Amino acid sequence: MSKLVTVVVPNYNCAPYLDKCLEHIVNQTYTNFECIVCDNASTDNSLEIINKWAAKDSRIRVLTTEVNVGGMLCYNRMFFEAKGDYIMIQDSDDWCDLRRIEKQAAILDKYDVGCCMTNSVFYYAHSETEYPDRPGSGIVTIEQEDWAPATIMFKREILKTIPGYHLYWDRVTSYDNYFIMSIIGEYGGYYLDEYLYFVLARPDSDHRSIDLTDKAGLRKLISFDIYKFLKKQRIETGTDWLKDGNMEALKNYEQKLMNDKNYLADKIRMFACIQIDNGRFKNGWSLLKQAISISPGFIKNYQSLLYLLRSRIKTHA
Numbered sequence: 160m161s162k163l164v165t166v167v168v169p170n171y172n173c174a175p176y177l178d179k180c181l182e183h184i185v186n187q188t189y190t191n192f193e194c195i196v197c198d199n200a201s202t203d204n205s206l207e208i209i210n211k212w213a214a215k216d217s218r219i220r221v222l223t224t225e226v227n228v229g230g231m232l233c234y235n236r237m238f239f240e241a242k243g244d245y246i247m248i249q250d251s252d253d254w255c256d257l258r259r260i261e262k263q264a265a266i267l268d269k270y271d272v273g274c275c276m277t278n279s280v281f282y283y284a285h286s287e288t289e290y291p292d293r294p295g296s297g298i299v300t301i302e303q304e305d306w307a308p309a310t311i312m313f314k315r316e317i318l319k320t321i322p323g324y325h326l327y328w329d330r331v332t333s334y335d336n337y338f339i340m341s342i343i344g345e346y347g348g349y350y351l352d353e354y355l356y357f358v359l360a361r362p363d364s365d366h367r368s369i370d371l372t373d374k375a376g377l378r379k380l381i382s383f384d385i386y387k388f389l390k391k392q393r394i395e396t397g398t399d400w401l402k403d404g405n406m407e408a409l410k411n412y413e414q415k416l417m418n419d420k421n422y423l424a425d426k427i428r429m430f431a432c433i434q435i436d437n438g439r440f441k442n443g444w445s446l447l448k449q450a451i452s453i454s455p456g457f458i459k460n461y462q463s464l465l466y467l468l469r470s471r472i473k474t475h476a
Contacts, residue, residue, distance in 0.1 A: 162268070164192040164260050164312070165243030169233040170209065170251040171199040176359065177208045183254040185216050189261035195240055196251070197222040197233040205251075230365060231334050235323035238315075247312040248335075252364065256355040263312040266349050272298065273346025274313035274339060276306040279356040285437050296352040301340045302394055303350070308335035310356040317342055327401055327409075330375035332366055333386035337401070340390055344397075362437035369430045371449055380426040381416045388412065424454035428463050435467050438474060443467055 166184055170177065184194050196219060198206050206223065213219040222236065238246060245267055249255060256262075259277070266275040276299075281289040293305050321341050328334030342348060362368060370376055392399035400409045416422060431446035444467060451460045 161189070161191045162244035162264060163242060164189065164245045164247055164264055165237075165241035165315070166192055166194040166247045166249050166260070167234060167237035167241065168194065168196045168249050168251050169199060169230045169237070170196060170201060170205050171227065171230065172201045172203045172205060173251040174201070174203040174205045174208055176252040176254075177205060177212075179254050180249065180251050181209075181212045181219070183257060184249065185212070185218070186257055187260045188258050189264060192218060192247075192260055193242060194219045195222060195237045196220070197224070197237050199230065199233050200224050200227045229330050231324045231329055238318060238323045241315055244315055245312055246315050248309050250309050250358075252359050252361060253309065254357050254359075256353075256357075259355040260312075262351060262353065262355060266351055267312060267314060270298070270349050271347065272349045273317045273342040274311050275349045275351055276308075276339070277310040277351045277353055277355040279307040279310055279358050280354050281358045281360050283360045283437075284362070290354065293352060294350070296350060299343065299348050299350045301343050301390060304336075304340070304390075306350055307356060307358060308339055309358070311335070311339055313342055314346070317346055320345060325401060327406075328382065330373075331379040331382035333382045336383070336386050337389065340386075340393060341402070344393060362434055362439055362442075368434070368442075369427070369446070371427070371446075377417060377423070378413070380423065380430075381413065384416065385409075385413065420454040421457050424450040424457045424460055427453065428457075428460055432463055432466065435463075435470050438470075440467060440471050440474075 168180065196209050198209055198221070209221055213221050222240065224233065245264055247260060247263065263275045263277065278291060278293055294303065321338070324334040324338050328337065369379055389399040389401055427446050427450040431443045431450065434446065435443035447460060447464055447467065454460065
């Protein structure tokens with residue numbers, strides 16, 4: 160008998176994309192699954208859409224939060240509500256191939272690994288669709304990381320030793336990268352080189368936008384570099400500060416990055432360019448102003464400002 164798979168879908172204000180997401184889940188070729196959707200206090204009509212799908216398909220379970228607790232905590236809640244032998248992540252503004260569960264579950268059935276990731280296609284509003292050319296299928300190590308974290312399916316049993324996303328990453332990004340690294344380090348992983356996951360690369364998504372009025376905003380800027388630093392430690396020593404609970408050392412490293420004004424300005428500038436690339440010139444200008452205020456002498460700020468002006472002229476030509 161096939162193993163039960165739990166699909167977990169966190170949602171916040173993704174009403175325009177939910178129908179496509181859930182349609183590609185309920186029509187999977189692999190039918191022995193449950194789908195948990197956790198609505199994170201959406202202010203649009205997301206919950207109405209989710210409940211509509213749950214009424215049509217008994218495999219869908221709906222969880223809600225009274226206030227927005229952040230996507231990471233929604234994931235952790237769903238992980239421990241899951242009944243499946245395997246758990247598959249699916250973002251609510253993306254969608255997946257109808258054979259995704261079937262193919263990834265087959266890998267976890269066959270190989271003695273803790274997780275399986277796949278290749279993914281990226282759809283952009285203002286540029287060409289991206290089909291990443293990644294290494295072929297096979298067993299992977301943490302050094303070989305080259306996949307979108309949302310493509311993961313993992314064995315629920317790993318939660319006994321890796322209890323979900325680490326709370327250190329709350330309200331920032333890279334919690335999923337660190338989680339996958341931890342699974343591969345302890346249980347092994349497999350990369351399936353097939354395009355089974357489709358990313359709608361929205362400029363207002365959590366990974367492509369930033370709110371510097373949020374107290375977590377600056378930490379979000381540096382979170383991926385923190386992850387890369389911890390990954391380097393793990394590769395070189397087999398452990399890292401976060402795994403060891405050495406929070407003082409980790410906080411000191413955070414502060415070192417925060418004190419580098421050119422570094423911070425460059426991070427903000429890169430978020431600004433994402434907004435500019437998507438025609439969101441007002442947002443891009445707002446971020447560039449903040450980058451300039453942090454490091455007025457940083458030349459790349461003005462190169463990006465010129466890029467903004469040229470992009471606006473090209474759009475209105």
